[in-house]
Amino acid sequence: MEQYDVAVIGGGVVGCAIARELTQYRLKVALLEKEADVCRGTSGKNSAVVHTGFNVKTGSLKARLNVAGARMFEGLCAELDVPFxxxxxxxxxxxxxxxxxxxxxxxxxxxxxxxxxxxxxxxxxxxxxxxxxxxxxxxxxxxxITSPFHLTIALAEVAVANGADVLLQAEVTAISGKEGSFRITTRRGAIGSKLVINSAGLYSDHVARLAGVRRYKVxxxxxxxxxxxxxxxxxxxxxxxxxxxxxxxxxxxxxxxxxxxxxxxxxxxxxxxxxxxxxxxxxxxxxxxxxxxxxxxxxxxxxxxxxxxGIRAKTTPSSVGGFGEFIIEEVPECPGMLHLVGIESPGLTAAPAIALDVAQWVGRHLSLVPNGHFTSKRNGAVTFRDLPPEKQAELVAQDPDYGHIVCRCETVTRKELKAAIENPLGARSLNSIKYRARATMGRCQGGFCGPRVVDMLVNEYHVPLTEISLKGPSSSLFAGEVKDLTCTPQR
Amino acid sequence: MKGELICAVCPVGCHVTAEWNETDLLDVQQAACKLAWPYIRSEIFDPRRVVTSSVPVVGGEIPLVSVKTDSPVPKDRMRDVMQSLAQVTVQAPVNVGDVVVSNILGLGANIRATKRIKKVS
Amino acid sequence: MHTTEVDVAVIGGGPAGLAAVTSAKNAGAERVLLIERDERLGGILNQCIHDGFGTKVLGESITGPEYAQIYIDKLQEAKADFCLNTMVLDLTPEKVLTVCSAEGMRRIKAGAVVLAMGCRERTRGALGIPGPRPAGVYTAGVVQNYMNLRNIMVGRQVVILGSGDIGLIMARRLTLEGAKVECVAEILPYPSGLARNVVQCLEDFGIPLYLSTTVTRIHGTGRVKGVTLAQVGPKWGVKSGSQRFVECDTLMLSVGLIPENELSKKAGVALSPVTGGAIVDDWFQTSVPGIFSCGNVLHVHDVVDYVTLEAEAAGRSAARYAAAGSLPSSPIKVKPGQGVRYVLPYQISGEDAVEFSLRALAPEKDRHVVFRSNGQVIRKMRELMVAPAQMIRVKLRADRFPKEGEITVEVTE
Structure with missing residues (x-):
């Protein structure tokens, strides 16, 4: 069983920001995500706004993290090469x-x-x-405004580049043990971890219950x-x-x-x-x-x-309405586990600041020693469409794959698609490619480029036809072949 | 015998009532023109269809070549034609009009390629 | 960036582009270039392997790929140049194209440009069908592409929304290849496709066609698990109690086509809000001098033969413009009157005979198409039946036209 210092449950923007933050230190970090990619829940289905905090209750934790997150955001996006x-x-x-x-x-x-x-x-x-x-x-x-997809993906990629393990399709089904020796069972096997961070968003109440903490309801x-x-x-x-x-x-x-x-x-x-x-x-x-x-x-x-x-993870039931406070706490029922519950709007904005707070909490349990080689600098994908024609021509001259436009609505090149398919997280579903390279996102919704992306997956990346999915294993795109191509010719 | 049919000769698509016996069409009602008669007669006594499909092509630039019956075949034999085609594979290159299966199932129609497929090594 | 010059550039290598570039060349344009983004010529015809093409211009019924091959052969006979795998990224009102391929990017300065980019399908997003977003929702053209070009079966149990011809054709194709087509649902009280296709694609296989019926919800989170069908009343309101669940793994949409005019907009070409295509005169010239439009990018056609005829005319005009630098003006306005959704061209020169294309607002039997000018009927013809899905083509001789003013076209009793 693989042993970690910290296991972060939930690959939303908050979980990924936490994972990235922790990889600055000499810690072995795992990020566990139930879906086939990061950013599949609330993080990817919102208004993509970096809020300033003018409508949040003064003096609240939410207000502090919102305003602090907003201040950090532009610098973080620049560092990660994410649109802002x-x-x-x-x-x-x-x-x-x-x-x-x-x-x-x-x-x-x-x-x-x-x-x-x-x-x-x-x-x-x-x-x-x-x-x-x-x-x-x-x-x-x-x-x-920003791109929550690019940001969350970038945070996860930087975490991976700095040594974290991002485990996709690894829904947590059981949590046992105690601080220093948690055992987390997932659909991809069990891992051990000294600390656990529950940033499971909508499912944070459920994950807490797995660890015997019954006080939350989302x-x-x-x-x-x-x-x-x-x-x-x-x-x-x-x-x-x-x-x-x-x-x-x-x-x-x-x-x-x-x-x-x-x-x-x-x-x-x-x-x-x-x-x-x-x-x-x-x-x-x-x-x-x-x-x-x-x-x-x-x-x-x-x-x-x-x-x-998208679905907001609210701690206030419909009878109460309004907005609840962010809950970020370790509770007596389960020491060594931190719960992040009710991180609804402005959770995206607050994510970088939340990650700092969480690192401080980790520091109270484990020593935070900078690992000396952390780098948060990341070169994001080239967006061919947004470049001036002369620069585009230069790229095409350097690499013919830039000259091959696969998605006509969003002008996405073969080069950009290859980069998206070869992403460091290993996410291969059509939606994973869409959120990285915009293909299938435009006005024709993949009518033109969808079959071409499928060609690339089958012919160049050898993905079996029936394993090509929209968003993960339960969403296969195809039933199989029309004609059996294994017959021998007989003309 | 009496029945309701759609005349598919032209875009008007008249919904007609036809009457017939064992050997001949006796009456066609609610048709806008005379052209309905021969069409309805053939639909009752010998309905035929052109079948189009595709067959795998080996060594071609794309995996399939489209094909058709070069004359209409009895409607109730379409499934048989499809089943028979399921066993057929051709080798690139293919030209439009190439006979892929001659006189399929003895129905008097050939299966011909409808697309040019270049050979790739 | 390298710049080359041509007399006539044609954008799009489907049926419209093939006919336009060949006719431009045959009309005397020296340097012509057809630009196609796909790896072969023929456009959508390559995947339309059913028959029924060519009855108007060739006098016989052939399949889409065969039709394409005939016009590819004509292009090669005419020695018209073409390039494949090449995307036009920009088009200016001065007729400068920026094109991109693996060989590099370059600019093309054209004497005249013919837009022949075709159309795209309306999607679920544009329809706003409620429900989650599972895999298994496809447009008919995409299903056709996967099946006929890529040997891929998208599903085994299919509900089809929309009774357009492609949807009907694909109902038959899916059935013949072993899928179960549960039904075709059409929101209108009449089928949108040809009677022949209703008979040969649905009735032949016992596939039910439910009229005044639509899909009110998609079910399934991973893959489609089914749809809710409901009957609609007048104004398309859902009749309460008419909802029922139909199990399927695929929802195929055949709900309309939209001219693909993004490039036209970049060049400043004025578009009609009714057709979504350019506003053209009888030369097929758009609001930008020297830029022409034809085929489905101009208005969506139901028969490819008319695309070919239109594109040949547009190609000739483009050649003439490239040689002369201008075309006679078109002072006579053409307006849709009672019962007419749109009529093309929007203005005419009166120089020559004109083949008008129009669509009726509603399906009706025994109508007259009436052309009027200055209070006078200049042409009246009887139609046994009119339907919005069927384009009406009427040719008027030049001596029928007024010198100036307006022509209105009506579909009446």
Whole structure:
């Protein structure tokens, strides 16, 4: 049985940030993820926003980690070569009656130490966002957008590069033992670990129970989104939010530009029974579009290219609503195990700061000795599409694989696809490739490049046809061959 | 005998009522034009279809070559033709019109390639 | 970056591009170039192995690959140049193309450009079908590609949404290859595909066609486990109590095609919100002088033969433009009137006879297509039946046209 110093359960952005943070020290670290890739849960299904912390309760742990995380974010993204864009945010009041709410938000933000907040009038809103209505807005110039996929993948890759083991499809089924000698049973076998970190997101209550800790309950609260064609991406420059609904479990339906030039509409907020119920629904779809059109009338249903849903890991049940506090604690029932529960929004923003706190906790149990060769510098994938033509021509001259465009909607080259397929985590599903190289993500949703990516997997990487999946073993894409090609010719 | 059929001669697609006995078509109602008669007659007494499919090709640039029957075969023999084709493989190169199976199942139709497949080493 | 010059550049090597480049060459354009992103010419025809192509232009019914080969042979006879595995990354209003292939990137300055990029399929995302996102949801063209070009069977138990011709053709193809096609669901009260395909692809195999029916939910998290079908009433509202679960491992969509005009937009070509394609005159010239459009990138066709005819005309115009530097103006506007969804071309020169393409708004029996100008009926013809899915083609001689003003086209009693 492989022995580790620290086992991190959950390959979301928080778990991966923790794993990366810990690999700075002389520690043997394992990251256990139940899915076929990292970032498959809530981390990959949100608004991709780096929040500033203007709407979080002053003095809370959440406020501290949010503001601290936001400060670290840009530097971390630069180091990891992950997209980060400070596009700014406008919280718009559609009626005069909502204006006092803006002032309240500004006061909270000022108290939390959020810089440069400003209330602007309707004319200024019009100037900043010509296509958006509103009588006034809270301008939040430091709010930013990122790519949660690239960030989470980058964090995991840096952890691996610095010696961590990332075990995919390794759902934890049992935890026994005690501090110094935990035994963690997974679907890929058992490992031993001195400390355990439960960053299992939606399933953190379940993982805690495996270790005999019964005090947590996570309530899944679904948020549905639409993705708008990048052809309409120019309609807004900033994130545009409504005044948050009072006591509601979410931030209200907002419009968020994405790193790839699309606009996200969403999310809704609806408590659901199952933690894996990421279905989208017709009723919510209608409501989202209607609310989005109130803010941005130029959007039409024809611009929608895809929809998705994510689930918030809430500690407040529907009867209570609102937002709970982040829970990050070691409890007497199980010393040596740290639980991270209820890390909902702004968990993505807070992740780097959470990782620092968690490292401190580890330091109280094991000595943190810098290993001397840690490097967080990472060269991300080249995005051919975004380069100027002269630079593109140079790359093609160097490597013909850059000249072979496989995905036409997103202009993804064969070179980029190869890099995505050969990723250090060994994730080979179509979605893993999509989130790394954008192929199948565009307006044709893989109609053109899907078969070409499959060709590469079969012919060059020798993946058996029936093992090619959308997102892991239970999602095979194909039933087999049409004709048996093993017959002998007989013409 | 009496039955309802769709006339597929043209895009209009008339839903017709036809009446016939053992040897001949007696009446066609609700058809927009006369062309329905010969079509309905053949659909009742000898319905035929062109079968198109593909067969594996060895040493070709793609794994399959598309094929067709070069004349229509009885509709109720389509499955037999498919089953018979399941045993067939060809060798690249292939040209459009190449006979892959002659007189398949004695039905009087040949299976011909409909695509040019270059040979790759 | 290296720049070369051509007289006519044609983007896309499917049926439209093949016909356009060959006719441009035959019309006297010296240096022509067809640019294709795939590794072979013929476009979507390569995977359309069923028959039914060519009845209008060749007088016989042949398969897609055979049809493609005929026009590839014509291209080679004409000695028209082409390149494969080459993607056009950019097109400017000055008709400068930036193209990319493994051999390198280069610029091509063209005297005239013909857009022939075809169309793409509407996807689940565009439809917004509720439910989780399992594997096993495919568009019909993708299923056809996997089956006919790559020897891959996508599933064994299939529900088809949409009764477009590709969907019907694939119902038969899947059945013949051993899959169970549970049903075809069509949200409209009538099938979208040809009667011939309803008979030969569904009835022949006992596959039920449910009209006024749609998929209201996809089930399954890993792979599709089934779908919920429901009947729809007027305005497509779901009839309560009509929902039922149908088990399947695959949902195949055949729900429409969208002209692929991203490159056209880069060149500033004005598009019609109705067709999604360029606004052209009777020369098939777009709003950008010297840029022409034809085939499915212009408007979605139901018959490839008409694509060929249209593309041949566009190729001739492009050759003439490349030689002369301009074409006669098109002052006469053509507008859709009552009962007409769209009519092409949008404006005409009046110089020559024009073959109009139009689509009706709703299926109806025994109609008249009426062309009017300045209050006068200039042409009236009877149609036994009109349907939105079937393009109506009407040729008008030049002497019927007014000197200027407007022509309206109606489909009436």
């Amino acid at each position: 864009k400070r596009v700014g945010k406008l919280v718009t009041a559609l009626t005069e009656a909502e204006v006092p709410e803006l002032h309240k938000l500004k006061a909270t933000g000022d108290a939390n130490g959020v810089p440069s907040l400003e209330i602007v009038d309707g004319a200024t809103v019009k100037k900043m966002e010509p296509n958006v209505g509103g009588v006034a807005a809270l301008s939040v110039p430091t709010a930013a 309530y899944p609260c679904r948020g549905e989104y639409f993705i708008i064609d990048s052809a309409k991406g120019g309609l807004i420059k900033h994130m545009v939010y409504p005044v948050p609904p009072k006591g509601g479990p979410g931030l209200g339906v907002h419009l968020t530009p994405t790193i790839d030039g699309n606009i996200l509409i969403g999310p809704s907020a609806e408590y659901v029974r199952r933690k894996d119920d990421v279905a989208t629904t017709r009723a919510v779809a209608r409501k989202l579009l209607k609310e989005a059109q109130e803010i941005l009338p130029a959007i039409s249903p024809r611009d929608v290219i895809a929809a998705y849903a």
